[in-house]
Amino acid sequence: MSVITTQKIAEHNSxxxxxxxxxxxxxxVTEFLDDHPGGSKIILKYAGADATEAYEPIxxxxxxxxxxxxxxHLGLVDPNTVVKVVKEVTxxxxxxQALLDARPSLDEIVNxxxxxxxxxxxxxxxxxxxxxxxxxxxxxxxENRAAYQRVWFRPRILRDVTSVDWSTTIxxxxxxxxxxxxxxxxxxxxxxxxxxxxxxxxxxxxxxxxIPTLASCSFDEIVDAAIPGQPLFLQLYVNxxxxxxxxxxxxxxxxxxxxxxxxxxxxQLGRREKDMRMKFVGDDAGAKVQEGQxxxxxxxxxxxxxxxxxxxxxxxxxxPWFRSITNxxxxxxxxxTPEDALLAYDAGCQGIVxxxxxxxQLDTARSGLxxxxxxxxxxxxxxxxxxxxxxxxxxxxxxxxxxxxxxxALGASAVGIGRGFLYAFSSYGxxxxxxxxQILREExxxxxxxxxxxxxxxxxxxxxxxxxxxxxxxxxxxxNLYNSIYQPLRTAQFRDVKL
Numbered sequence: 354m355s356v357i358t359t360q361k362i363a364e365h366n367s368x369x370x371x372x373x374x375x376x377x378x379x380x381x382v383t384e385f386l387d388d389h390p391g392g393s394k395i396i397l398k399y400a401g402a403d404a405t406e407a408y409e410p411i412x413x414x415x416x417x418x419x420x421x422x423x424x425x426h427l428g429l430v431d432p433n434t435v436v437k438v439v440k441e442v443t444x445x446x447x448x449x450q451a452l453l454d455a456r457p458s459l460d461e462i463v464n465x466x467x468x469x470x471x472x473x474x475x476x477x478x479x480x481x482x483x484x485x486x487x488x489x490x491x492x493x494x495x496e497n498r499a500a501y502q503r504v505w506f507r508p509r510i511l512r513d514v515t516s517v518d519w520s521t522t523i524x525x526x527x528x529x530x531x532x533x534x535x536x537x538x539x540x541x542x543x544x545x546x547x548x549x550x551x552x553x554x555x556x557x558x559x560x561x562x563x564i565p566t567l568a569s570c571s572f573d574e575i576v577d578a579a580i581p582g583q584p585l586f587l588q589l590y591v592n593x594x595x596x597x598x599x600x601x602x603x604x605x606x607x608x609x610x611x612x613x614x615x616x617x618x619x620x621q622l623g624r625r626e627k628d629m630r631m632k633f634v635g636d637d638a639g640a641k642v643q644e645g646q647x648x649x650x651x652x653x654x655x656x657x658x659x660x661x662x663x664x665x666x667x668x669x670x671x672x673p674w675f676r677s678i679t680n681x682x683x684x685x686x687x688x689x690t691p692e693d694a695l696l697a698y699d700a701g702c703q704g705i706v707x708x709x710x711x712x713x714q715l716d717t718a719r720s721g722l723x724x725x726x727x728x729x730x731x732x733x734x735x736x737x738x739x740x741x742x743x744x745x746x747x748x749x750x751x752x753x754x755x756x757x758x759x760x761x762a763l764g765a766s767a768v769g770i771g772r773g774f775l776y777a778f779s780s781y782g783x784x785x786x787x788x789x790x791q792i793l794r795e796e797x798x799x800x801x802x803x804x805x806x807x808x809x810x811x812x813x814x815x816x817x818x819x820x821x822x823x824x825x826x827x828x829x830x831x832x833n834l835y836n837s838i839y840q841p842l843r844t845a846q847f848r849d850v851k852l
Contacts, residue, residue, distance in 0.1 A: 385425075523561055706748060758801070
């Protein structure tokens with residue numbers, strides 16, 4: 354492999370000839386500029402220079418090698434020509450470090466809202482905007498939380514609850530909690546170890562992790578971090594190139610992944626306006642070679658910039674193809690109606706996730722919890738329920754073990770939590786995730802004793818009152834903890850102006 358000096362690389366700093374360095378390797382990205390999902394501007398900013406720092410948080414390590422023809426892999430950087438550059442410590446860096454130093458100790462974290470509050474303060478603005486944003490007016494993300502508060506417990510008494518057991522089996526895999534870690538993208542925006550925080554904590558505590566397609570860490574890095582026999586699921590965005598999808602799915606199966614969660618509610622990613630507005634931050638930092646270019650995609654934000662490969666043509670006709678290429682359980686993630694739930698059942702899938710993508714897709718879509726009642730009723734028409742061969746999962750808005758118990762009582766097989774664990778490791782790394790598991794265990798123990806359920810099998814619909822679930826205008830107590838964290842949307846802002 355060729356060894357190239359930094360002086361030689363620096364000569365290729367224009368749109369006509371653009372070389373960049375990523376992880377010590379040199380790539381010619383000239384022909385890729387206009388195909389880059391985030392536009393050419395961000396690449397040209399690093400033309401002739403090292404782009405690793407900008408590349409790493411929002412790409413798996415293998416993204417550039419997988420997407421760039423091998424003849425564009427030019428060689429290695431000559432280490433003798435690399436000039437060590439001391440990164441300037443900005444005021445924002447100093448402020449963030451001061452906030453990290455001032456974080457509450459983990460002993461002071463008593464619920465998932467605490468993790469979110471800490472993450473809101475310590476995350477860089479762009480990371481917080483990406484993680485916390487939802488689509489359009491953000492009605493659905495708020496409804497996901499509110500729905501759980503319209504369901505009330507009907508506790509049973511005088512049962513011997515000395516011992517309570519909340520362990521379960523999810524798609525044939527043992528889990529210490531009736532909860533799995535739902536896929537969330539770009540973990541390195543929040544922590545240098547990214548999704549590995551989840552893998553290591555999950556392996557230690559017997560919790561199942563769903564690996565995201567858009568992880569910051571590579572798929573193999575995540576699997577390599579797991580302990581022997583650790584159960585893993587895979588979330589899949591289907592690529593326009595089905596051969597790429599086939600290779601990815603079959604590689605995951607060979608590495609021991611047991612279930613494939615195909616995201617079906619994202620033929621196009623939603624307009625997440627908090628994230629989109631961050632594209633306007635730092636526009637003046639662009640390289641001079643970009644002046645006069647009209648292809649800058651300012652309105653996309655991180656989410657849309659990394660997702661152009663997703664296939665909008667995905668349809669029911671593709672399900673038999675997936676069944677032909679893998680023996681993994683096939684779960685459709687993003688189902689909202691009884692009609693589609695029955696189609697999934699009839700297509701031979703092993704389950705569905707009632708999800709609106711954390712409120713990040715179609716705004717004013719109903720919550721997964723609200724859809725659960727109608728969907729379970731529809732599935733009962735196909736035979737005895739619960740059905741050991743078909744699982745119904747729910748995600749979105751879960752902040753408490755009591756939320757999980759309500760969903761299980763109404764017919765869910767297990768519940769996915771995404772942002773809660775994301776905020777835990779963004780705030781405290783792997784220890785934060787382990788603390789989150791501890792909080793859930795303590796909440797499960799208390800709540801199961803108080804409602805009179807000694808195991809998950811004793812959770813029945815009669816233990817909850819869901820009569821107000823469909824009433825979106827009903828009065829409920831204000832959720833002070835959630836409302837104190839939620840960041841309202843804003844309109845376009847004036848620049849500083851002297852009058």
